[in-house]
Amino acid sequence: MTSWLVYPSSPSGNGRLIELAGIDLWICARIDNAFVYPSELDVNRFKDALSRTLAIWPLVCGRFLVFENGRYVIEMSDNPIPVNYAENHELTKWPNDMNIVLKLNKNSLTTFIDEVQTMKLISGSREEPLVYFKLTRIVQSGEWVLGVSWEHLLGDAASCLHFLNTLSRIYQQLTPLEPVPVFERRLWRQDEADQSLLPVMKQLRDALALKDMLKKFMGIQEKYDQVNLHFSGEQLIKLRELAGGNNITINDSLIAYIIVTLNTYCYENDDQHLILRTNITVNYRGVLDSIAPVGQISNAIFMMLSDNFDDPFSLSSVSKTIRFSIIRSRDPIFLASWLATADGLMKSITRNNLTPNVGYFANEVTVNSNFRYDWVDLVDFGYKDKCRVFTAWTGPLYFRVFRLNPVEDGYGGFKRDQHGAEVAFLIEKDKRDVFLRAWQKDIVENFVNVKK
Template sequence: MTSDITASTPTGNGRRIPLLGTDLIFGGIDNVFVYPSLDINQLKQALCQTLSLWPMLTGRLLIDGDDYTIEMSDQSIPFVSTENDQLECWPTLPVIVNDAAVIQPFIDSVVCKPDEPLLLFCHMIGDAAANIHFLSDWSRLYQHLEPESIRPIFERERNMWKKENDEFHLSPSMKLIRNGDKRESILARLVQEYSETESINIPFSSAQLAKLQSLVNENNSKTMLTSQDALNAYIIRTLNKHILNNVDDYIRRAYILINFRGISDRLAPAGRVANSLMQMLTDDFSDPLSLKAIAQAIRQTIQETRHESFLEQWLPTADRMMNEITKEGRVNFVWDKNEVVFNSNFKYDWTDRFDLGMNNQCRLHTLGTYKAYFRIFRLNPVRNENGDWTKDIGGAEVAFRIPKDWKNKFLDAWKKDVEENFVNIE
């Protein structure tokens, strides 16, 4: 059943928000949330209230040559609900899945083009943090609670940036943008990689992550490395040690997606609705077989870039470069053979922020795994034999694609490490 939804109180008033180059990310955030039960009418009513706080999501994308703008037009959006009498219960699935046959029918993917509602969360609106902020407000209003105290900020101003440093575009932090390739070439590459690889999902309990973190922090008095640093390092080390036998093929560097909210309230306030992400490349690992050395290189890169002075140079340069590659029909989704990418959602508890009051019972599922591209989410809650729900809050799942003849080798190495409680990891 399809019905039109409008904001309880229209607040867009036709305002236009010019998009930055860093917002030109085509595609959407396609997630499926699963609950024990739902009140559809209550969900719709809460959405109407939420849209009053988020008029950008009832707006439309305007394209004028090379300029992209979102007009907060206060238009209605479609709300579709279907009673499925074919699916007896939701299957037990990992956080990230490649089973499109199960997930795809429940996803109405957004297409970033004029006249399409942006509620489906076109990535041009913002990143995961912005998406979760919206979902959290919706969840809280569904429960008749006040929305988050931090209100969304839609304006994306350039006038507070310093003048661009002409030489900064040559820095390693811009390499991923510089190496952008034509969309057609990237799609062809992904199709070929899909046929040559298989999806892999690996869960790590909170206790296992704590163990890995303790290993990288042994005798390390300078900087406390996080469990995320240790997890990233473990994935790289396992590939280098057990899969990539040729030294020339070792993974030497990693791109880390870093959210720059919190670095500067002037440049990126907490409520900023935009894509506040930097894709930073580490230096070469001093020892590509050392868990600690890899984790230290990752943390060092994060620390070096999370400064207002760096952001003041990075923002105008990335804005210009992203505008340029978009005009040329290129996409920044290319990296060298000795490099990998980590896109982690570990800091975000999606199933807590959008649980609609069903604590530890909401589950998240999504699509999208790629070769040498690691997506990390918190573990879903599970139901035990007694029917009780439990959640390992500090646990994580890593999802990626791997060449078919590597998959069992990787899984065997990981299982062995788990059985030994990682005691032989150096």
């Protein structure tokens, strides 16, 4: 193992304090991804690109500080970022197949990722970096793996991807894409909150102690199995047509199809589990610059609970309900009230050493979709359509959506359906095979028997 500390090429943070809103305080959460490339990443070129990227992104070089008056900040202190390099002589090739979301209990990514130590941040450490990088060369295959651990305090998946894309482009000697990163966040006042929204904020309202959340996760492994569904771009277009066409997005109809299939074949006569609502992650950048501009680097997302579906067995009914909830979430007045209320809850959660409850809630699915973000394309370091991305963890009926990875073509290269999607979630063990058979039958029949 070889280690370096990479400093920004020119200090630009200068100790400036970026105060965090309550809705940024996802201290226990990280984004841990591994990117696999078919051949070498030049280490010196990578370190130089990282150094130059950090000069543009001083927030990433910062440290998390907690002040006695209840303020939470990131001090842009121009600290170095750790980069480790290792060689793996045991593996003949990258061990995982095409699935992007790996099973947590069979997570092979830990070998390739040096994780941000979130417990140190919780305990008040002022020295813990907020990002770690690890490069690994798989000697026998010649593949290289870039492991990234990103503390969620810095921002959501869109923020992480924005940073990694800038790094990838500078490595390739390309100009970073717009928009430029905006680090200052809007701070919410208590008098802007609306307590009538509390019933729909279950994840925050019903927060748990960290030990209870971990215990809950351990129990899940005994009752649930993971499924990873792959859809081609053509299949997604077909589902969108069946769901209502131009007024519905690909993501809406994809989620609606899985819900309808689960309801039809697994939960039809089960009132406790019949899926009636979605709780979907919504990116609110660009709704109003005063709330979050397009270039905002923060956790500019929130969970939007839909109304009940008029017909939980109808593809068009479920799709339209999902679309309506997203449109409503972008109403500036509603959004501001929601965020101010969530902000107060998150500050309370943090003060009381709790964590948001990301578990299962009756009659609901949770949707965390990255379909709009093409990780493979944006973090390719010049390996066009040859980069593969991997991550781990999903929960019961917690839908994680990604664009498909490239797959080996049998001739030493790769092929990719850029418009296809993977959806991963946990399902009860006794429902898994029934659901998969129904899905596979629909694929063969081109969805002809799906209720519109």
